[in-house]
Amino acid sequence: MIDAQCNSVTIDGNTEVPDKQSPAGSRTIKTVTAAVFVYATECTDFATYNKLSEAVAAINNGTHKGNISIYINGDFTETATVTLNCSGSGASSYTGIAIYPFNGNRVISCSLADALLAFNGAEQ
Numbered sequence: 220m221i222d223a224q225c226n227s228v229t230i231d232g233n234t235e236v237p238d239k240q241s242p243a244g245s246r247t248i249k250t251v252t253a254a255v256f257v258y259a260t261e262c263t264d265f266a267t268y269n270k271l272s273e274a275v276a277a278i279n280n281g282t283h284k285g286n287i288s289i290y291i292n293g294d295f296t297e298t299a300t301v302t303l304n305c306s307g308s309g310a311s312s313y314t315g316i317a318i319y320p321f322n323g324n325r326v327i328s329c330s331l332a333d334a335l336l337a338f339n340g341a342e343q
Contacts, residue, residue: 233288233319237264254293256321260285261312271318271327271336272301279303281310290321296328297335305340 228235235258253267255274261284268274274289279302304311329335 230290230321233317235288236260252292254291254295256290256292257283258288258290259283259313260287270295270297272297272299275301275303278313278316279309279311281312284312286314287316289316289318291318291325291327292321294326294328297331298329300331300333300337301335302337302339305338308340 225237228237253269255268255271257266257268257274257277258264263277263282266274266277266282268277271289271291274283277283278287303316306313327335
């Protein structure tokens with residue numbers, strides 16, 4: 220347990236600033252073992268997922284908003300194209316999204332005829 224102020228966290232050279240820098244009470248620091256984890260500046264600020272498709276679905280339904288960082292922490296297989304909706308489409312609302320490998324190079328396997336990642340409304 221830790222009870223302290225946290226002004227920033229640096230992961231693979233990327234600095235993130237938490238929304239709540241001086242929370243009251245103790246916090247437990249845990250190791251992330253999920254294949255994908257997400258930091259966002261609005262709404263749910265941190266969550267873990269088994270695949271990129273699950274993280275993107277959460278962004279599309281408004282779970283994560285603002286400036287969003289997606290970290291690929293493990294290898295996995297996607298079985299369908301992952302579609303990211305443009306910000307403002309439905310519940311999605313973000314100012315930027317970045318995807319980074321974490322803990323070395325990562326492999327997302329797929330055997331799709333189409334692209335692994337599609338952007339719905341990118342032409343807007």
